[in-house]
Amino acid sequence: MQLLGGITPEQFLAEYWQKKPLLIRQAWTDFPELIDLERLTELAGSDDAESRLIQIRNGKYELEHGPISERRLQKLPETDWTLLVSNVNHHVDHISELLYRFSFLPYYRLDDLMISYAPPGGTVGPHYDSYDVFLLQVGGRKRWQISSDDAGNFVEDAPIRVLKDFNSEQEWVLEHGDMLYLPPKYAHYGVALDPGMTYSIGFRAPKTQEIAGKFLEFVQDELCLDGMYADPDRKVRAHPGEIDDDFIASMATMLKQIEWNDATVRRFVGRYFTEPKPHVFFDAPDDPLDFDDFAALVAGSGVVLDLKSQMLFEQDRVYINGDEIAAEAEALPALQQLADARALPAGDYDDAVLEALYTCYDYGFLHPAG
Secondary structure: OHHHOOOOHHHHHHHOOOOOOEEEOOOOOOOOOOOOHHHHHHHHOOOOOOEEEEEEEOOEEEEEEOOOOHHHHHOOOOOOEEEEEOOHHHOOHHHHHHHHHHOOOOOOOEEEEEEEEEOOOOOOOOEOOOOOEEEEEEOOOEEEEEEOOOOOOEOOOOOOOOEOOOOOOEEEEEOOOOEEEEOOOOEEEEEEOOOEEEEEEEEOOOOHHHHHHHHHHHHHHHOOOOOOOOOOOOOOOOOOOOOOHHHHHHHHHHHOOOOOOHHHHHHHHHHHOOOOOOOOOOOOOOOOOOHHHHHHHHHHHOEEEOOOOOEEEEOOEEEEOOEEOOOOHHHHHHHHHHHHHOEEOOOOOOHHHHHHHHHHHHOOOEEEOO
């Protein structure tokens, strides 16, 4: 596989994934187009893109959050700054296609493709990520130093997470098309030698605390418990300010009604791992097609998911952007194909499929192809 330097996905997962780094020379050079600084600047100035500007001045890191205007960037020096734009896959077709070339890993693990541009000296400092990342160099050269030691403290009062102590164990210079894979918490320090970009393919790895909190929110919405507190056998207490054991036991009995099963967890996982990020919004069609015209377009050209859409399935349930699709059983094979390929080819689909697709189209989750 080109992206993995000729090794198979099975070999990569067995030997490298979450285990050790992998340097891949000329992993990817087949770009249909290269995003230049002008295009990245346009995205950085948009309200619906997440962007940051990191600059080093007088030996200290400075951070600005976007939108970042072209005028602001024109005032920057010729060295020592980095412009980062997250979720570029939501805005550019070929960037989305590149992200989904990593389909040897499940889509619920894919997070986003972030692009950073840096002139010589540009860096975000030595740091580590809590997730797996592929760092693809696009244009220019960047020196990467890495270390398996993540025990160093972070610089106090720095606006970004920069390691105070970083001792390089390996070092490479990446050129256009080279890519470096790093497991979670593998410290790395990249410094641009020439003007160029790094495409960072990141993977979602939520913390246990986050999953637990979100699950409890989900369960709360699912709960429908009977009864209310009552104490018909109440006795006079010597200490009215005391919480007595009988009351604690009553509360414990009420809370034991909170239960969940495998089906509850499945529904939560489907919704949670397709839930859009807070800044993501979908645009419903301004002049929506009626059902028959939509069906005719699907028959002639098929459909594609919106670049921002996340669609997953498990067993007989299908989820898209935090919602479960209400679909008949005969529609499941086509919807599962759409989730896998992020597109359906032209074809004569039955009404059960078309009704599910039309509902998604009406919300802006997918569009007729072509």
